[in-house]
Amino acid sequence: MRNRQVFSAAALLSLVLAVPAQADEFADTDLKRWEQEFQTAVKEGRRLWTSPELGSNGVVCAQCHPNAANTHPETYPKFQKQLGKVANLWEMVNWCIRNPVEGQPLTADDPRMTAILAYVAYERRGVKLEPGKH
Amino acid sequence: MTTNLSRRAFLKGATALAAAQALPISLVELAFADESQNFTFAYISDSHIQHIRGAKFVRNWDRGLIRAVAETNLLHPKPDFIMFGGDLAQLGSKPELDHGAEMLSALSGKVHHVMGEHDYYLDLGEYWSQLFGPHYYSFDHKGVHFVVLNSILTFDDWTFNRWPTAEQRMAEMAGLDNPNGSPFMVGDKQREWLRQDLEKVDKNTPLVVFSHSPLQKIYKGWNFWTEDAEPVQELLKPFAKVNVLYGHVHQIQYNQIGNISFHSVMATAWPWPYPASYAQAEQYLPKLTVPMNRADPFFERDATGWQFINMANGNVDLRYTLYENRSREVAYNDKTKQPEDSAYQPDSARIPPQTHY
Numbered sequence: 001m002r003n004r005q006v007f008s009a010a011a012l013l014s015l016v017l018a019v020p021a022q023a024d025e026f027a028d029t030d031l032k033r034w035e036q037e038f039q040t041a042v043k044e045g046r047r048l049w050t051s052p053e054l055g056s057n058g059v060v061c062a063q064c065h066p067n068a069a070n071t072h073p074e075t076y077p078k079f080q081k082q083l084g085k086v087a088n089l090w091e092m093v094n095w096c097i098r099n100p101v102e103g104q105p106l107t108a109d110d111p112r113m114t115a116i117l118a119y120v121a122y123e124r125r126g127v128k129l130e131p132g133k134h
Numbered sequence: 135m136t137t138n139l140s141r142r143a144f145l146k147g148a149t150a151l152a153a154a155q156a157l158p159i160s161l162v163e164l165a166f167a168d169e170s171q172n173f174t175f176a177y178i179s180d181s182h183i184q185h186i187r188g189a190k191f192v193r194n195w196d197r198g199l200i201r202a203v204a205e206t207n208l209l210h211p212k213p214d215f216i217m218f219g220g221d222l223a224q225l226g227s228k229p230e231l232d233h234g235a236e237m238l239s240a241l242s243g244k245v246h247h248v249m250g251e252h253d254y255y256l257d258l259g260e261y262w263s264q265l266f267g268p269h270y271y272s273f274d275h276k277g278v279h280f281v282v283l284n285s286i287l288t289f290d291d292w293t294f295n296r297w298p299t300a301e302q303r304m305a306e307m308a309g310l311d312n313p314n315g316s317p318f319m320v321g322d323k324q325r326e327w328l329r330q331d332l333e334k335v336d337k338n339t340p341l342v343v344f345s346h347s348p349l350q351k352i353y354k355g356w357n358f359w360t361e362d363a364e365p366v367q368e369l370l371k372p373f374a375k376v377n378v379l380y381g382h383v384h385q386i387q388y389n390q391i392g393n394i395s396f397h398s399v400m401a402t403a404w405p406w407p408y409p410a411s412y413a414q415a416e417q418y419l420p421k422l423t424v425p426m427n428r429a430d431p432f433f434e435r436d437a438t439g440w441q442f443i444n445m446a447n448g449n450v451d452l453r454y455t456l457y458e459n460r461s462r463e464v465a466y467n468d469k470t471k472q473p474e475d476s477a478y479q480p481d482s483a484r485i486p487p488q489t490h491y
Contacts (some may be wrong), residue, residue, distance in 0.1 A: 050309060057192050058184055063404060066311035066356050067414070070407030070428065072491050082432035095431065100194065100404075127413045133491055134428075 038118060045119025048112055055101025061116075064100065068123040075133045086132075089117060172446045173276050176209060178202045179219025179381035180401030182252060183234040185227055194434050195224075196237070198402030202440055203240050209442065214275065216243050218266075219381030219399050220250025220286075220346035226304050228261055235265050246273070250346045250381065251286040251318065256304040258293070259284075270324055272331050278340045278445060281331065283324060285345035285360050285380075288316040310356045310406075317354065317361040318347040325362065328369055340375040340448035348380045350389060350396055353409035353417040358383050370394055377450040379443075386454060388464050389420035390472035396420070397452055397464065397473065402438050405429040411490045424478040427459040427487050449473075 048054060049061045049068065065071055076089040083091065090113055094105040106113040181199040184192040206216060218238065223230035231253065238245060247266040249259055259269055269284040287293075293316075297303040306314045320328070335341070343349065349366055352358040360366070370376045376394040384401035385408060408425045409417035419425075430436040436458040444451040449466035450473075456462065463476040478484050 050312075057186050059192055062309060062311060063182075065407065067412050069409070069412040070490075072411070075491055082430070092431075099431075099434070124413055130491060134487060 038122075041115045041118035042122045044112075045115035045117070045122075048116055049119055052101075054097050054106075054112070055103035057102045059101045061096065061101070068120045071120045071124075073117070073121045073124050074127050074129045075131065078132050078134065089120070093117070093120075171276050173214045174211065174442060174444050175215050175217060176206045176213040177217045177219060177379065177399045177441060177443055178206065178238075178402060179217075179248075179399045180221045180250070180384055180403055181234055181237075182221055182224045182401070182403035183230045183237075184224035185229045185233070191230075191233055192224075195403045196233075198435065198438055199234065199237050201435070202402045203237060205440060207240070207242050213243065213442075216241055216245045217344060217379070218245055218247045219344070219379075220248040221252040221381065221401075221403075222247075222250065222262075223253050225301075225308060226253050226256030226262075231261055231265060246280075246282060246344075248282055248344050248346050248381065249284040249286060251307050252304075254284075254286055255293075255307040256300050270327065278342055278448070279332075279335045281328065281341070281343045283320055283328065283343060283345045283349075283366075285320050285347045285349060285366075286318045287321045287324070288319055288361075292316040315357060317359055318357055319361045320345075320349075320366050321362070325365060325369065328366070332369060332373075335373075337372050338374050340377070340445070341370065341373045342377045342379065342445070342450065343370065345378065345380050346382050348383065348387070348396065348398070349378050350391060350420075352383070352387070352419055353415075355412070355415050355417075356406075356409060358409060358417075367391060367394060375448040379450065384438075386426045386462060386464070387420060387423045388452075388473045388475075389422055395449060395466060395473050397450055399441055399452075400438055400454065400456075402440075405436070405438055408490055422472060422474070424475045424484065425488055425490060426454075426456070426462070427485070428490065430458050433458050 049065075052058045052060050054061070061068075071089075073089050076092070077086050079085070080087045080092065088108075090108050093113065093116055097103045097105055178199070182195050183199065184195055186192060206213070222234040222238075249262065249269050253259065253262045263269065270282055272279065272281045274280070293303070297306065306312055307316070309315065345360070347360045348358060348363070349360050350363050351360070370378075371392060371394075374393065378394060378396045379399060380396070381399050381401070383398050384404065384406040385398065386400070387396070387398040389396040408419060410419055410425070436456075438457070441452045441454045444453070447466070451465040452463070454462040454464070462478070464473050465476055466472070467474045478488065
């Protein structure tokens with residue numbers, strides 16, 4: 001068993017060596033693609049932010065948070081007195097979806113949640129990380 | 135979840151009503167030679183009554199207005215009149231304006247109305263006018279000259295030529311951070327009317343101007359802004375005591391520009407963050423303003439509230455009663471000649487959450 005592991009590790013190593021160092025190099029196309037993917041999520045987040053589709057009463061996120069202001073993504077995770085625990089931003093987003101907009105909460109890895117978090121973080125770019133701060 | 139919340143909100147509303155009856159509204163009665171000339175008025179603003187469908191409206195925004203009306207009726211001493219500061223509706227539709235007017239009809243006392251952009255941009259204020267009267271006007275009360283302006287007008291090209299439908303025009307203006315919006319103005323025609331109106335008024339008469347937008351420039355990105363603020367201020371300059379009261383911003387703001395004191399009034403719908411909490415653009419929030427505590431989103435009435443306005447000395451003093459935040463009093467300081475928060479003005483007196491991140 002042990003021998004087999006050593007063998008396969010060696011085989012893998014020789015494979016990597018055969019195509020030298022490619023995994024470490026990011027071409028411009030990679031950087032562009034990542035930026036583009038991120039901006040696509042931000043754009044979708046902004047769309048959801050101003051759309052009533054997350055809720056049931058026509059209220060949208062932007063009504064209370066223009067430009068995602070006062071969402072302070074850089075202060076999460078932080079203690080939420082009302083939840084009685086240290087919470088992540090997505091838990092707070094779900095609170096807003098449930099209450100003011102009267103919709104169904106999203107799972108943490110729902111692409112719509114990712115888009116919302118991307119938009120919120122993008123609007124606060126350049127602001128110092130202050131986890132735990134209110 | 136929804137049912138639960140509604141029940142809780144109803145219970146809260148009921149308790150608030152009982153509490154309000156016992157509210158010790160401790161007015162500081164200033165002693166004047168002619169006591170009969172002292173007066174107060176109440177101000178309710180920014181209800182944003184929002185239609186869902188049929189007879190359904192957004193419950194939370196409804197609750198805010200219902201509560202404000204109930205509390206206004208319980209005020210003692212009774213205000214001489216009540217102002218409604220604009221944005222009664224969210225999208226300017228008949229159901230919204232009718233529903234709002236019906237709730238306001240429970241007020242005991244004379245109500246004056248200010249035009250808000252949410253009331254205007256669907257039918258350019260036609261239905262609103264049928265319900266509440268002219269878009270701008272003035273009146274006198276106990277030696278004070280009151281002016282109501284429609285300050286949410288904008289370029290004709292934007293209003294009349296840009297949008298395929300009235301609904302889209304309304305929706306574009308309804309988004310606070312929408313780059314397709316357009317800056318607010320009083321406009322040439324109305325400024326000329328104001329000039330003529332003020333010509334007849336003695337320069338020592340205290341002046342109170344009501345507008346929906348600030349008549350000063352605070353933050354363009356969210357239209358906390360009036361494009362022709364300077365020429366409007368120019369017309370107010372010759373008067374000894376000038377007060378501008380505005381809604382729109384859903385938060386406490388106050389400022390002094392020359393002889394003009396500016397005060398905002400609270401919303402009954404929802405609170406807005408201070409532009410300072412948006413990092414990507416410059417803002418000109420008045421240096422005098424001590425921001426209100428951050429709203430607690432778990433208490434849906436937090437950071438909305440009402441204010442009782444005292445005009446006994448010709449300058450406006452505001453007492454804000456906030457639900458989860460401590461009450462605030464912004465009064466004119468005769469020595470410094472500007473409005474000041476009576477408790478939090480010095481940096482050392484502020485409480486930690488009043489620093490916004």
